[in-house]
Amino acid sequence: MDVIEKKIEDQKVAYVPHVDSFSKLPEFIEEVANLIRENNLEAVGFPYGSYDNDLEEHAENDQIFEVGMPIKDFFNDGKPAGRMGKLGLKEVTGHTVLSAIHRGSHKNFNVTVRKIVDYALDNGYDIVGPITEIYLPAGEDTPVEDVKSEVQLPVIFMGKR
Numbered sequence: 803m804d805v806i807e808k809k810i811e812d813q814k815v816a817y818v819p820h821v822d823s824f825s826k827l828p829e830f831i832e833e834v835a836n837l838i839r840e841n842n843l844e845a846v847g848f849p850y851g852s853y854d855n856d857l858e859e860h861a862e863n864d865q866i867f868e869v870g871m872p873i874k875d876f877f878n879d880g881k882p883a884g885r886m887g888k889l890g891l892k893e894v895t896g897h898t899v900l901s902a903i904h905r906g907s908h909k910n911f912n913v914t915v916r917k918i919v920d921y922a923l924d925n926g927y928d929i930v931g932p933i934t935e936i937y938l939p940a941g942e943d944t945p946v947e948d949v950k951s952e953v954q955l956p957v958i959f960m961g962k963r
Contacts, residue, residue: 803914805902805921808954812896816843816889817852817870823863824908827851830869831937837889838871847872852934899954900927904935906947918955931956 816838820830831849838845854866868890876891884891900922904914915933922929936952 803902803904803917805900805918807957807959808899808901810894810897810899810954813847813872813894814874814876814891815850815870815894816841816845816873816876816891817868818888818890819866819868821864821866824851824865824867827869827937834869834871834889837886838873841886841889843876844874845871846874847936848939849937850934851937852932854932897931897956898958899934899956901952901954904951904953906949911953914953915955918953922955922957926960926962927957928960929955930958 816834818830818834818837820826822830830851834849835845849869849871852868852870854868870890873891876886900918902914902918904911919929921927934954934956936954938950938952940949
C-alpha cells in the first residue's frame with residue numbers, strides 16, 4: 803500500500819453528523835444521498851465518512867462521525883445555506899492530505915490508518931484534521947475483500963526533523 807500526498811481543492815459538502823455505529827454507514831450514505839436529492843442539490847463526488855475520534859477509543863455504538871458528499875453548490879433564495887433541516891452544508895477549504903487505498907473490510911482499517919500516521923511522523927508532517935474515508939464505487943456482488951476506499955489524513959509539511 804502506497805501513501806501519497808494529495809492536494810484537495812476547495813469544495814462544498816452536504817453532510818449529516820452522527821453518534822452511532824459504523825455498521826450503519828450504508829444507511830447513512832443513502833440518507834445523505836436522499837436528502838441531497840430532496841433538496842434539489844447536485845452531488846459531484848463520492849460519499850465520505852469523517853471520524854472525530856480514535857476508532858478504538860469509543861464503544862461501537864458511540865462513534866462520532868459525519869457522513870457526507872461533495873455537492874456542486876448550495877443556495878437558498880440566492881444566499882448560501884448553512885442547513886437544510888437535518889442536512890448540514892459547508893465549504894471545505896483546499897488542503898493537503900496523505901492518502902492511501904484501503905482494501906477489504908474495516909476489520910483491518912486501523913492498519914491502513916497506522917501506515918498513514920507513521921508515514922506522516924517519519925516524513926515531517928503534522929496531522930491537522932480528522933481521518934476521512936472516501937467510499938469508492940463497487941458493484942453489489944463485489945466480494946468484501948475487493949471493496950476499496952481512499953483514506954485521507956489532513957496534514958501540513960513541517961520539514962524533516
